[in-house]
Amino acid sequence: MNPEYLTALILGGLTRGSIYALIALGYTMVYGIIQLINFAHGEIYMIGAFTGLIVSTVLTMHGMPGFGVVFFAAAAAIIYACCYGYTLEKIAYKPLRHAPRLSVLISAIGMSLFFQNYVLLAQTSNFLPFPGLIPDFEFWKPYSHVMSATELVIIVTTAIVMVLLTLLIKFTRIGKAMRATSQDKIMASLLGINVNQIISITFIVGSATAAIGGLLIASHTGQINAYMGFLVGIKAFVAAVLGGIGSIPGAVLGAFVLGLSESVFTGYVSSDYEDVFAFLILVLILIFRPSGILGRDQTQKV
Amino acid sequence: MLELKNIQTRYGKIQALKGISMHADPGEIICLIGANGAGKSTVLMTICGITPASRGDIFFKGKNVTHMAPEKIVSLGISQVPEGRRIFPYLTVMENLDMGTFLRKDTKQIKKDLDYVFHLFPILAQRRHQPGGTLSGGEQQMLAISRAIMSRPELLLLDEPSLGLAPMITRQIFDIIRKINQENRTTIVLAAQNANLALKLADRGYVMETGTITLTDTGKHLLANEAVKTAYLGI
Numbered sequence A: 001m002n003p004e005y006l007t008a009l010i011l012g013g014l015t016r017g018s019i020y021a022l023i024a025l026g027y028t029m030v031y032g033i034i035q036l037i038n039f040a041h042g043e044i045y046m047i048g049a050f051t052g053l054i055v056s057t058v059l060t061m062h063g064m065p066g067f068g069v070v071f072f073a074a075a076a077a078i079i080y081a082c083c084y085g086y087t088l089e090k091i092a093y094k095p096l097r098h099a100p101r102l103s104v105l106i107s108a109i110g111m112s113l114f115f116q117n118y119v120l121l122a123q124t125s126n127f128l129p130f131p132g133l134i135p136d137f138e139f140w141k142p143y144s145h146v147m148s149a150t151e152l153v154i155i156v157t158t159a160i161v162m163v164l165l166t167l168l169i170k171f172t173r174i175g176k177a178m179r180a181t182s183q184d185k186i187m188a189s190l191l192g193i194n195v196n197q198i199i200s201i202t203f204i205v206g207s208a209t210a211a212i213g214g215l216l217i218a219s220h221t222g223q224i225n226a227y228m229g230f231l232v233g234i235k236a237f238v239a240a241v242l243g244g245i246g247s248i249p250g251a252v253l254g255a256f257v258l259g260l261s262e263s264v265f266t267g268y269v270s271s272d273y274e275d276v277f278a279f280l281i282l283v284l285i286l287i288f289r290p291s292g293i294l295g296r297d298q299t300q301k302v
Numbered sequence B: 001m002l003e004l005k006n007i008q009t010r011y012g013k014i015q016a017l018k019g020i021s022m023h024a025d026p027g028e029i030i031c032l033i034g035a036n037g038a039g040k041s042t043v044l045m046t047i048c049g050i051t052p053a054s055r056g057d058i059f060f061k062g063k064n065v066t067h068m069a070p071e072k073i074v075s076l077g078i079s080q081v082p083e084g085r086r087i088f089p090y091l092t093v094m095e096n097l098d099m100g101t102f103l104r105k106d107t108k109q110i111k112k113d114l115d116y117v118f119h120l121f122p123i124l125a126q127r128r129h130q131p132g133g134t135l136s137g138g139e140q141q142m143l144a145i146s147r148a149i150m151s152r153p154e155l156l157l158l159d160e161p162s163l164g165l166a167p168m169i170t171r172q173i174f175d176i177i178r179k180i181n182q183e184n185r186t187t188i189v190l191a192a193q194n195a196n197l198a199l200k201l202a203d204r205g206y207v208m209e210t211g212t213i214t215l216t217d218t219g220k221h222l223l224a225n226e227a228v229k230t231a232y233l234g235i
């Protein structure tokens, strides 16, 4: 066993895991608060990447220096994705708040297809090249043979997002209200919490992290298309289920377990079945531990 | 303070309230008695806008709140300790109390109120870092009442505060309800199947049967009423 090879696989797995984690958070938070699998979440991530591409292309054309481009592209992608996430909930889910779950699920799948086709029409069905937004930092040069600067940025950004989100959920007034709402909506409104507002905030936060994930993975792989949200979205969903859907630490843990095992599996066994692997894991969890690694039970949420 | 005029509430096809009129004056303790399923909980939930009235009007402090959202209604100064307590099971005791202050900004007074509830129920101070779901039934009831006190209501609605509790804890809780009423002039509406203690505590009472009010009088008179005695006091 070659230790350098294994290290590379592990770092690759951490990078994947980070991306899955950023997306899985959106699934798990939304599930925690309204018990809905938001199938259009992967498309929010795709829209984030497209926004980043458009904004960075325009700004680069106008000669803006690299750091400015990254900043404005990220800001635009996040804001745009949040607007989509917010509107998605208002038009496709809120009117169905008291409808049977199946109706909401169908609405979610419909919105997912709608977003894909909307981007197909408005943009293109082809893969578009995505600029490497992240420069090869001078200080990172000595280590870049082990891990690229982009991978470093992915892992560090994810870590920062996780810490901020944990602080938000654990200690702020809004975070506590989110947890309370996920546990008992009627009691939450009896205490003066505007439940609809909390649900909107949840969609906004989830969309923001998804947009960050979309930008990061796009600058990593160097290309995007309208279907990019689908596969990563499904895998992030698997990660959320693996960790225990509804649980935030669960989603992060599930994402890293999935990312690492995928990476090691493709590195040592076969890369042909890379995408099947996630589904295999999904089937196994659903059989042996439906509540996931950290899921307490069916009622445990956010 | 509170007035309900001919309130009707339905759950789909079931009409749970068939025209309820009642009122509570400032500083009064009112009790609603009636058998299981009479509609007591529905009255309290309708006041708070959780199950909005389909007909009739509700006034709180002179303001028509019938069609307002729950969070707007409670922000006017109403707090409810609902049936089954509804403690947030995965929030700590402290966080549950924090949620009671969600609409408040007066940090200093909040600190004092926290000391006050910990003084009322020292056990909660001991358990402050424990998840709410791990408390015993009596402790959860204390926490539910404390959470309501933390929102400093002018009107406190209590639904079955003694259901499933040992007699000693029940008595303690009723003492504290009286204390809250006397110290802060908080108006109280209390729903109870166990009518005895409730009627002793209350200034006035309403007797409910299948969605209507069949009788209303002072607590004392209701306690002495033969029909009430046989139906609700088990005498």
Ligand SMILES: Nc1ncnc2c1ncn2[C@@H]1O[C@H](COP(=O)(O)OP(=O)(O)O)[C@@H](O)[C@H]1O
Pocket (backbone or CB within 6 Å): B011, B014, B016, B034, B035, B036, B037, B038, B039, B040, B041, B042, B043
């Ligand atoms: N969520 C609900 N859905 C349908 N019917 C309900 C619901 N809650 C209460 N009811 C019905 O409304 C009536 C009044 O119930 P409730 O207000 O809980 O009475 P009480 O508190 O006096 O026991 C009962 O017939 C009950 O079955």
Ligand SMILES: [Mg+2]
Pocket (backbone or CB within 6 Å): B037, B040, B041, B042, B083, B159, B160
């Ligand atoms: Mg009841």
